[in-house]
Amino acid sequence: MDKALEGIKVLDFTRVLAGPFCTMMLADMGADVVKVERPGTGDDSRAFGPFVGNESAYFMCLNRNKRSIALDLKQEKDMEICKQLISSADVVVENFRPGTMEKLGLGYNELKKRHPQMVYAAVSGYGHTGPYYGRPAYDSIIQAVSGLMSITGHPGGSPTRVGASIADIVAGMYTAFGILAALHYRQITGIGQKVDVAMLDAVFSVLENAVTRYFVTGEVPQCIGNRHPSIAPFTAYKTKDDYIIIAVGNDRLWEAFCSAIGKEGLLKDERFSSNKKRSAQWESLDEILADILKEKPSQEWLELLERAGVPTAPINTIDKVVENPQIISRNMIVRTMHATVGQFLVPGVPVKLSQTPGKVEKAAPVLDEHRQEVLSDWLGLAEE
Amino acid sequence: MDKALEGIKVLDFTRVLAGPFCTMMLADMGADVVKVERPGTGDDSRAFGPFVGNESAYFMCLNRNKRSIALDLKQEKDMEICKQLISSADVVVENFRPGTMEKLGLGYNELKKRHPQMVYAAVSGYGHTGPYYGRPAYDSIIQAVSGLMSITGHPGGSPTRVGASIADIVAGMYTAFGILAALHYRQITGIGQKVDVAMLDAVFSVLENAVTRYFVTGEVPQCIGNRHPSIAPFTAYKTKDDYIIIAVGNDRLWEAFCSAIGKEGLLKDERFSSNKKRSAQWESLDEILADILKEKPSQEWLELLERAGVPTAPINTIDKVVENPQIISRNMIVRTMHATVGQFLVPGVPVKLSQTPGKVEKAAPVLDEHRQEVLSDWLGLAEE
Numbered sequence: 001m002d003k004a005l006e007g008i009k010v011l012d013f014t015r016v017l018a019g020p021f022c023t024m025m026l027a028d029m030g031a032d033v034v035k036v037e038r039p040g041t042g043d044d045s046r047a048f049g050p051f052v053g054n055e056s057a058y059f060m061c062l063n064r065n066k067r068s069i070a071l072d073l074k075q076e077k078d079m080e081i082c083k084q085l086i087s088s089a090d091v092v093v094e095n096f097r098p099g100t101m102e103k104l105g106l107g108y109n110e111l112k113k114r115h116p117q118m119v120y121a122a123v124s125g126y127g128h129t130g131p132y133y134g135r136p137a138y139d140s141i142i143q144a145v146s147g148l149m150s151i152t153g154h155p156g157g158s159p160t161r162v163g164a165s166i167a168d169i170v171a172g173m174y175t176a177f178g179i180l181a182a183l184h185y186r187q188i189t190g191i192g193q194k195v196d197v198a199m200l201d202a203v204f205s206v207l208e209n210a211v212t213r214y215f216v217t218g219e220v221p222q223c224i225g226n227r228h229p230s231i232a233p234f235t236a237y238k239t240k241d242d243y244i245i246i247a248v249g250n251d252r253l254w255e256a257f258c259s260a261i262g263k264e265g266l267l268k269d270e271r272f273s274s275n276k277k278r279s280a281q282w283e284s285l286d287e288i289l290a291d292i293l294k295e296k297p298s299q300e301w302l303e304l305l306e307r308a309g310v311p312t313a314p315i316n317t318i319d320k321v322v323e324n325p326q327i328i329s330r331n332m333i334v335r336t337m338h339a340t341v342g343q344f345l346v347p348g349v350p351v352k353l354s355q356t357p358g359k360v361e362k363a364a365p366v367l368d369e370h371r372q373e374v375l376s377d378w379l380g381l382a383e384e
Numbered sequence: 385m386d387k388a389l390e391g392i393k394v395l396d397f398t399r400v401l402a403g404p405f406c407t408m409m410l411a412d413m414g415a416d417v418v419k420v421e422r423p424g425t426g427d428d429s430r431a432f433g434p435f436v437g438n439e440s441a442y443f444m445c446l447n448r449n450k451r452s453i454a455l456d457l458k459q460e461k462d463m464e465i466c467k468q469l470i471s472s473a474d475v476v477v478e479n480f481r482p483g484t485m486e487k488l489g490l491g492y493n494e495l496k497k498r499h500p501q502m503v504y505a506a507v508s509g510y511g512h513t514g515p516y517y518g519r520p521a522y523d524s525i526i527q528a529v530s531g532l533m534s535i536t537g538h539p540g541g542s543p544t545r546v547g548a549s550i551a552d553i554v555a556g557m558y559t560a561f562g563i564l565a566a567l568h569y570r571q572i573t574g575i576g577q578k579v580d581v582a583m584l585d586a587v588f589s590v591l592e593n594a595v596t597r598y599f600v601t602g603e604v605p606q607c608i609g610n611r612h613p614s615i616a617p618f619t620a621y622k623t624k625d626d627y628i629i630i631a632v633g634n635d636r637l638w639e640a641f642c643s644a645i646g647k648e649g650l651l652k653d654e655r656f657s658s659n660k661k662r663s664a665q666w667e668s669l670d671e672i673l674a675d676i677l678k679e680k681p682s683q684e685w686l687e688l689l690e691r692a693g694v695p696t697a698p699i700n701t702i703d704k705v706v707e708n709p710q711i712i713s714r715n716m717i718v719r720t721m722h723a724t725v726g727q728f729l730v731p732g733v734p735v736k737l738s739q740t741p742g743k744v745e746k747a748a749p750v751l752d753e754h755r756q757e758v759l760s761d762w763l764g765l766a767e768e
Binding site: 001004005008025029048049050051052057058060061062108126127128129130131132136137138140141144145146147148149150151152153154157158159160161162163164165166169170173174175176177178180181182183184185187188189191192193194195196197198200201202204205206207208209210211212213214215216217220221223224225226228230234235236238243244245247249311312313314315316317318319320321322324325326327329330332333345346347348349350351352353354355356 | 385388389392409413432433434435436441442444445446492510511512513514515516520521522524525528529530531532533534535536537538541542543544545546547548549550553554557558559560561562564565566567568569571572573575576577578579580581582584585586588589590591592593594595596597598599600601604605607608609610612614618619620622627628629631633695696697698699700701702703704705706708709710711713714716717729730731732733734735736737738739740
């Protein structure tokens with residue numbers, strides 16, 4: 001057994017992002033993920049640009065390590081194959097709008113009658129219960145409804161969407177965790193269950209400190225830009241050529257910081273003599289530091305501050321991140337060899353296991369690429 | 385067995401956010417999480433405001449369902465107890481700066497000699513390998529280095545930190561997933577392993593579409609505010625009193641949208657006759673719609689658009705989110721009864737399992753609250 005999840009069969013009905021992210025996590029750890037796609041078009045995200053040749057880069061980066069079979073669930077013969085695949089799966093995952101699997105006769109309540117040991121996972125915008133059941137959702141909609149946008153952005157500016165589709169992704173991550181928890185229970189008891197994850201619940205749960213703050217103080221959390229609510233200086237500053245983050249986490253670092261930037265005079269300024277005072281006076285402090293920091297380019301400041309042991313970092317753009325020595329050393333960019341596209345780079349596996357390391361072994365499949373292989377491996381069928 | 389992870393013993397050395405978030409996920413699913421804290425002060429976050437009585441609300445929202453024992457690892461007697469607890473744990477989790485556990489003689493390479501079946505999880509800023517090994521990191525630093533800030537924000541504005549500590553949290557979530565994957569492998573083979581998660585890898589992996597886009601096109605992804613890169617209108621608009629999100633995902637919805645806002649004239653405008661054209665002309669379109677949407681308050685627009693089936697949502701502030709009927713119906717706000725604070729509200733469990741539902745059963749512990757209980761349960765010791 002080379003991989004942690006080797007031998008776990010996942011039948012994957014998911015499309016676009018939240019569901020595929022979840023099954024990617026499982027596949028990276030060695031689960032055998034078979035993607036059931038619509039004949040002709042496949043996963044909706046196969047139509048999302050940019051493209052390499054005829055293949056969607058968006059699709060390829062989320063579906064590595066998976067196999068594809070195209071099935072038309074409106075055709076009796078394909079539905080029969082689908083049901084046989086379900087019978088031999090340990091886990092079924094879907095991210096349709098709630099009710100869709102029921103319409104196909106594949107809802108959890110139906111399936112569990114014949115497959116009480118099955119783990120069935122559904123990830124959706126609002127979940128499989130409650131007054132918003134069945135409402136359409138997109139990542140942006142959930143970022144808005146959940147409150148996340150209301151606390152992201154600069155003071156006085158407008159609410160801001162997180163630049164990555166964090167609502168989809170966090171929901172996908174929770175679903176993968178829920179599936180493994182359910183598999184653990186099943187391994188001991190033999191009993192399966194349904195895992196129901198809502199993007200709204202997921203994002204709500206990652207706000208939690210903001211929610212608690214509101215309950216305790218009655219004050220509605222606002223956008224505070226890049227600064228820390230109770231530590232200063234701890235924010236982004238514009239340098240001569242770019243932005244950097246400086247994180248002066250305590251009074252000892254404040255001394256190191258002032259020396260490093262050659263402004264020991266600030267250490268005598270009573271307004272800034274403790275973190276508590278600096279936090280209270282952050283606006284005056286920011287004004288002073290902004291004037292100082294704009295004098296040199298980022299690289300000079302970074303070197304000065306790093307030498308002084310002050311936590312600091314560039315605000316990297318994506319072209320810089322992919323060249324970061326730590327990212328490269330941690331194998332976070334890996335080469336795949338795609339059936340038609342050839343070499344294609346994808347992000348690596350962020351969960352590093354010492355005994356059974358996850359791996360990107362297969363590029364994303366072309367539509368229906370593994371039909372024969374899957375029918376043979378899972379169902380023991382020879383050529384159709 | 386009422387909970388999925390019942391019987392799993394987790395010895396938890398974590399502080400503040402990434403680690404405690406991970407062990408909260410495990411505890412919510414029934415794992416027995418024992419938090420080892422420094423005598424006197426405990427988890428650093430016990431000092432983070434706001435406070436309720438003497439207790440930190442920040443700490444209380446992340447440490448429900450856990451038990452606390454205070455141990456001074458510089459004292460021989462306490463270190464002996466610690467080692468015995470390690471011996472009876474299934475999982476050890478820590479989020480110290482890399483090298484700290486080694487200095488205590490509790491590094492993984494040491495522990496695995498005596499406990500080859502142990503799952504040892506470490507979550508840190510940059511991970512336990514690579515040129516950045518041991519560097520200090522904060523959430524903001526990782527949001528900056530990873531590139532996430534560079535794609536969050538409004539065009540022409542400055543890079544923006546996500547308002548929640550998403551780098552810590554996403555790393556904590558991956559760690560929880562990694563622990564369950566390692567436990568699965570252990571259940572089958574009896575062999576433990578180390579789970580090493582870096583906040584930088586974690587955030588890099590959730591950008592992935594931006595990374596792939598860059599590799600394929602060579603264009604550095606920029607802040608694009610709240611809009612969708614290839615669908616329009618699909619962004620936030622200011623209404624008379626607030627902001628709303630409108631997500632016109634296709635041409636059919638464009639018709640429904642124009643009718644709903646009483647501007648059928650737009651349907652005849654050739655510039656906007658397909659999504660492709662609207663996306664290309666998004667600036668002109670935004671200008672027109674901004675003028676229209678500022679005429680009525682959000683509530684009126686939301687009702688009009690919902691009736692027409694156009695995906696839309698308010699950009700909720702936190703006070704609104706906690707009253708959202710879906711959040712309440714999904715049990716996402718739960719009451720705990722704290723030993724000294726009394727009633728305290730915390731976010732609920734986002735992973736809904738049908739057979740073994742997670743639960744918030746215990747409020748966060750006061751420091752050392754469960755000393756006797758833990759020594760007796762885990763080590764079979766009577767009164768010290």
